[in-house]
Structure formats: C-alpha cells, structure tokens
Amino acid sequence: MDIQLVVVDENTLGYIDPISPTYVSVLRCSGLRAGSSGGHWNSPFALLPYYKVRPATLQDFIDYNVSPVGYFNN
Numbered sequence: 001m002d003i004q005l006v007v008v009d010e011n012t013l014g015y016i017d018p019i020s021p022t023y024v025s026v027l028r029c030s031g032l033r034a035g036s037s038g039g040h041w042n043s044p045f046a047l048l049p050y051y052k053v054r055p056a057t058l059q060d061f062i063d064y065n066v067s068p069v070g071y072f073n074n
Contacts, residue, residue, distance in 0.1 A: 023047065
C-alpha cells in the first residue's frame with residue numbers, strides 16, 4: 001500500500017503511512033494559514049477526530065512550496 005498524501009486543517013501538508021494510519025507525518029506546515037490553531041509543527045502527530053483532513057493535490061504541493069517529485073505516480 002502507498003502513503004496517503006493529505007492536508008490537515010488547511011494548514012499542514014503531510015502523509016499518512018499505512019503502517020501507522022492514525023498519525024500524520026508533516027511535510028510542511030504553514031504558519032500563515034495556522035490561525036488560532038497554531039498549526040501542526042510536530043511530526044508525526046496523532047489524528048484527532050476534530051481535525052479536518054482531505055486528500056492533497058498537486059496544487060497543494062505548489063502552494064506549500066514542496067517538490068512533488070516522487071510523491072505522485074503519474
């Protein structure tokens with residue numbers, strides 16, 4: 001199984017490894033987008049029920065200034 005690329009709370013780009021599906025490893029956290037939540041700076045961090053998680057897109061990698069090379073298998 002492959003990792004799942006995700007955006008958490010619209011301020012953290014990361015991935016979920018199928019070996020530890022309740023944790024997110026951080027690729028980049030945006031302090032500008034963090035707002036009052038402060039962002040998810042520690043890696044990995046536990047996924048809590050109130051976090052909003054969505055699949056990451058190529059545009060998210062561009063927005064977070066992270067190279068997408070090696071993350072997308074197209």
